[in-house]
Amino acid sequence: MSAGALDRRIAIRRAALTNTGLGTVTTWSEIATLWASRKDASDGEKAVAGTVQSTVVSRFVVRSSVMSRGIRPTDRLTEGGLTYEITGIKEVGRRDRLEITAEARLDHEDNNQDQGL
Structure with a gap:
């Protein structure tokens, strides 16, 4: 894979659980930043609780390294x-x-609120 194909900068985030005494809080922190290529596989819409949600499934390709091989399905x-x-x-x-x-x-x-619509 050529370096030119890796045209996206992705961040991998991992959850950490913290007990506050009143309950458990999940915080996400960045564990890696990698160059990747991205190809969208599919998209769709569905109605959920009176709103419309869009989804996009993408495939990101990164170079295999110690850092990238540490990525887990539970990461974001x-x-x-x-x-x-x-x-x-x-x-x-x-x-x-x-x-x-x-x-x-x-x-x-x-999305509409973010765009001032």
Whole structure:
């Protein structure tokens, strides 16, 4: 894979549980920033509780390294202002790349508010 194909900067975030005495709080912190390529696999919309939600499934390809091989399905990925839930990780080629399949959800109502609509 050429360096030019890795045209996206992604951040991998991992959850940490903290007991506050009143309950458990989940905080997400960045554990890695990697160069990746992105290809959208599918998108869709559905009505949920009176709102319309859009989803996009994307495949990100990164170079295989100690850092990228430490990514877990329970981690999250952020890119282009979206937060993705990781749904799969697999080796590509001769163990030199990893493909991360992830899904992002975007609520149309929130999107319209962000754009001042």
